[in-house]
Amino acid sequence: MFFHPMDFLIIIAFGLTMWAQTKVKGNFEEYSKVQASSGMTGLQAARRILDQEGLSSVNIERARGGTLSDHYDPTKKTLRLSDAVYSGNSISSVSVAAHEVGHAIQHANNYSMLVVRHKIFPVANIGSQMAPLLLLGGLFLDITNLITIGIILFSAAVLFQVVTLPVEYDASRRAKNKLVELGMISNREEKGVGKVLGAAALTYLASTLIAVLQLLKFIMIARNRN
Template sequence: MFYPFDHYYLILVVPALLFAAWAQAQVSGAYNRYSRVRVSRGMTGAMAARRILDDNGLTGVRVERVAGKLSDHYDPGERVVRLSAGVYDSDSVASLGVAAHECGHAVQHATHYAPLTFRNAIIPITNFGSKLSIPLIIVGLFLSGTLVDIGLLLFSLVAVFQLVTLPVEFNASSRALATLENGNFLDRRELEGARKVLRAAALTYVAALLVSVAQLMRLILLFGNRRRD
């Protein structure tokens, strides 16, 4: 929401959005660059994912192709690693980095990695809070300051979710790089390329946290002032 003379948006949110745009550009640039660098061993993303999962005893986790670009993800409910066509079928450095990262999430799930378990547990609450927070704040401005406080509390869950996401994603990338190195998937030069791709991807999660925190601070300052008025 944008209000006339909402200088908090300009001061807090706009810089965070600019950082997010820059982070996304870094991901696209790194991915595009290293998607053109073929791995010397000729292994595709799908082949790497299957081997990583099997080596970790996760033979029951499927690897499937999914539509879209950079739509790769691990689905804990279905127990499936979904790789975009550009990763699934490609034998590029970027593809193996992305595939190994998603397999890292599968390993986290199998080993009950605490931050992932906590993040999955709060997803329903976070979704509920993100949808209801703004309406509650608006209604609260006319009826009760308590509703404003509840709305702000619900919105803060989005920031909590983004905060918990950081160790989950960083750990998945660390697992991926260790696996690619120790399993001899990539040589030293190729491994450095995969590291740059995953490092760039990590920036987008930092950006998401900054945006959510900036929005939360803006709402607190904006609606807190209106309540006092």
């Protein structure tokens, strides 16, 4: 349970995650120094896209967290932007703001993958917390049913992460398209937007890879014990 050949791949995937997170911060910092040609702040860019999409009812607030704490809250229909994004007028600021608006648009349009993610969230949340305990208990006590339940719950958590991938990629696609369509970035600035949003998407991919490898590890351990 504490060491398995699959752990070698998990360590590699973990290293990829660390690299991706460094890339996200690096790209954000690099393009936070490059002012968008439109001169718009993240707040202004987000508000314009929302209004153009008929989402004037969606509020925009400053996020209480630090850098890259930006998110869309579907329960309150509120966009929360970190200080650097909210008041910044850089390529990074408008890119991140537009990405979060992409989630608001998905919510308004009942984007299928987002709907699926919302539905499996309760089970996935329980699975991520309970699965390790059930798996450990099942292995130490040699109770097959506990191991099986743990794997099923962990599978829900992994499925949540898998579904998150297309949700995040779609939000980034919508963001870039809207920024170009509304003239908030020039053609030469598209590359910078792509780097900022692409690095963030890579972190989700790496995290999902770790989760999938862990699930395979648990399944292999269970099969070997049987």
